[in-house]
Amino acid sequence: MPTHGPRLSCTMEVRRPDGRQAGAWWRGSRFCDIHSIMRAVVIDEYGGPDEVSVQDLPDPRPGPGEVVVRVAAAALNRLDIWTLSGSLGFPLEFPHILGADAAGEIDVLGEGVKALRRGAKVMVNPGLSCGECELCRAGEQSECPNFKLLGEHVPGTFAEKIKVPVQNVWPFPSHLPWAEAASLGITFTTAYRMLYSQGRLRPGEWALITGIGGGLALSLLQLARPVAGRIFVTSSSPDKLARAGELGADEGIDYTAEDVGKAVRRITGKRGVDAVFDSAGGPSLEANLRCLRPGGRVVIAGVTGGPQAEIDLRRIFWSQLSVIGATMGSHRDVSDMLRAVAGGRLRPMIDRTFPFERASEAFSYLESGERFGKVVLEFGSGG
Template sequence: MEARGGPEVLRFGELAEPAVEAGQVRVVVKAVALNHLDLWVRKGVASPKLPLPHILGADVAGVVEAVGAGVEGLTPGDAVVLNPGVSCGRCERCLSGQDNLCPKYQILGEHRWGGYAELVSVPAANILPKPANLSWVEAASVPLTFLTAWQMVVDKLQVRPGEDLLVMAAGSGVSVAAIQIAKLYGARVIATASSEDKLAQARALGADETVSYAQPDWFKEVRRLTGGKGADAVVDHTGAQYWEGVIKATAWGGRICLVGASSGYEATTPLSHVFYRQLSIFGSTMGSKSRLFPILRWVAEGRLKPIVGATLPLAQATEGHRLLEERRVFGKVVLEV
């Protein structure tokens, strides 16, 4: 990426190889998955002061090529998945397992060079073994979205068996992961999307009920499906366009977890609903590095699965951005290197 703007600012070319510093591992990238974060960085919405040129890409699967001084337990040739959250590893937050609250927290592809490349270097703490049952493309589809969804569903919302969980924008990577994790924890899932095709795929993935949010007053259908109660918990990243509906779709005493705002940041909040109905609203970004361990175990057992909507070569990253931006896929868009 040489400038801010539309997908056309992406360039395919040559840059210097990343160094392998002490405590780091250099990985040959086999596949890198796209996220909406890539679009926000490209547009300058996220990290607008980032020096250019910049290499995007948070979700990487590949092979260890070299290890830096002091690295143990990893050798060239190991098949690995990269954890996209990089932290100092020494502060109080990191040592308490809240590394995604580290003052020096960075996300691969946003704050530091990422995986739209042949090689990428990361701290050894960010390397995990690739589940043997996954292809490179599938493995690259796991880290960021499943970490994000895990923190939302399990850590923040603390979803319990029998609760109604509303998952907004079911076709997104985060929502695909959230549906599966919620079912793993015994919730009844109501998924929303704008097209019947995406709603059908959400049902195939495990959603118990689906609602089209293309319809006016879609939140009333959520309330009808819950016997007038509303959703006990909500996973949301849709932003200003749907925010009032999300609040009205939530049950008294319900919980809402926000992880993005794809339709805009400036939302109107009906405060009477928040205080009178005693709603809890949580903000969420990524998840602790530790959470990727149980996620990959569930993936290895087949209880959680990455959903790939489209696969392209790295040289077609521009088309991948268009697919994601135009919401033409259900699941992840992945670039093969």
């Protein structure tokens, strides 16, 4: 039997697939009084896809204002790879459940939850905010000084059941199957905030989206298409550029064949674009600034290429450029994003799905970078 701490009232024994007892979960009090077991995708230490395993863990119990969601599908994000590798630098309690995105059915309502019924189909917004600071009260939850993400700072969504605050679950447009609904949380919310709340994209403006093929860039393309006048995309893959063209991109630039700044100026008759939406970060910032018309802006929501940039500040002030950051979104952003998805009948691009038992393989596939769209784990227990 596991070693019981003084606060532990549970008597059930949990064994992992390798036969070892899941003792770490019993030493604290957060999963006490447990009656049933679920399976979850976890890590016991930082590393690569080989560290990812499926373990039996106690069912989560909702606290006041929380709900338990029976997960049907959960999308992978690059964020999960950084969590897995330990590069985010947050201390995690092991075993740690990975995952930020999910969709499923409401299974248990915590005390005081009145707005949802059991069985309601919801997607999860992974952003957790304090709800009390001046920025939360102003409706800017993703600017909260205590902003956290499911799976990054706290147990995540790659589990048969998860518990989340009720304000983090949203009914989603009915035309979406589970895998697509599960892909809205990180990428579509972030893309909406980049384009509209932070980037203030206006009808007819010309936009450049870097690195087409990943989930965020495709979300940007889909959400910008109804509004932007002309959309430029970049990639190192002619195949991805061609597929982006089928989704509505007007111009594709192979950044391995031509300097992006020069290409944009050539195609636009030296005008440049109104806004660049980027998640590559440091190495591409200088080129992104050269793509802009005077008064244009670059909106950055990631540093997949690296965090450091060296830029000529004369370009910023002389051309009156703006460099703008964006992270996740507010409750209003999630609501407006869902409305845009419903109104445009948008469907997140799914590259491939895996049964959650093969999560390690899904992580290896995500790392390969060959995908076009989201990689999604299917749990098969919801709906």
